[in-house]
Amino acid sequence: MINCKNCGAVVARRDETCSYCGTPNHAYIPISADQDALMAGAMGAWQNGNYGAAIKLYRQIINDDPELFLAYFYLAHCLNTTGQSGEAIAVMTQASQLRPGNASIYYNIALMQQARGQYSEAMTNLQKALKLTDTDPQLTDRQDFQRRVQKAMGQVG
Known part of the structure; x- marks a missing residue:
């Protein structure tokens, strides 16, 4: 897990966006x-x-x-x-x-x-x-x- 670059919230690498602010996840990894x-x-x-x-x-x-x-x-x-x-x-x-x-x-x-x-x-x-x-x-x-x-x-x- 990482932190959102915009709001600092926790974001899973499998999520395309932050669940708080909707900012795209810079570390997104698609599912295999x-x-x-x-x-x-x-x-x-x-x-x-x-x-x-x-x-x-x-x-x-x-x-x-x-x-x-x-x-x-x-x-x-x-x-x-x-x-x-x-x-x-x-x-x-x-x-x-x-x-x-x-x-x-x-x-x-x-x-x-x-x-x-x-x-x-x-x-x-x-x-x-x-x-x-x-x-x-x-x-x-x-x-x-x-x-x-x-x-x-x-x-x-």
């Missing part, structure tokens, strides 16, 4: 063809509901390339879907270290925490998500995301 093929296989397994195979592939991808954000993101969703919410939260938290300016990560962590009855932690992460709504360069519909976060905040506890 092998990792791309593994990701395609994992995504296919995930989309077909074969979560066990997807989990295995995502773990292999992360082992081979620990800066590949989407592998963490989808592994967390697979784990959560299979009832492993504690581990899913831990994996999504690891993803937040790769893209600390990504509002969706904190929103997803909060939803998992809320489902586990961890209301205080969920509210903290929803507040982080809401704060990042204005600056996350990857959000395409800020107003819709903000409404979803505020709705989830109203449902906490």
Whole structure:
């Protein structure tokens, strides 16, 4: 991982832009063809509901390339879907270290925490998500995301 030349935030080498300011990553390294093929296989397994195979592939991808954000993101969703919410939260938290300016990560962590009855932690992460709504360069519909976060905040506890 490196620091963004513009804002100083942490940026994974596999990310084309900074998750805080959207500045192009000067040290960007594209995913290899092998990792791309593994990701395609994992995504296919995930989309077909074969979560066990997807989990295995995502773990292999992360082992081979620990800066590949989407592998963490989808592994967390697979784990959560299979009832492993504690581990899913831990994996999504690891993803937040790769893209600390990504509002969706904190929103997803909060939803998992809320489902586990961890209301205080969920509210903290929803507040982080809401704060990042204005600056996350990857959000395409800020107003819709903000409404979803505020709705989830109203449902906490």
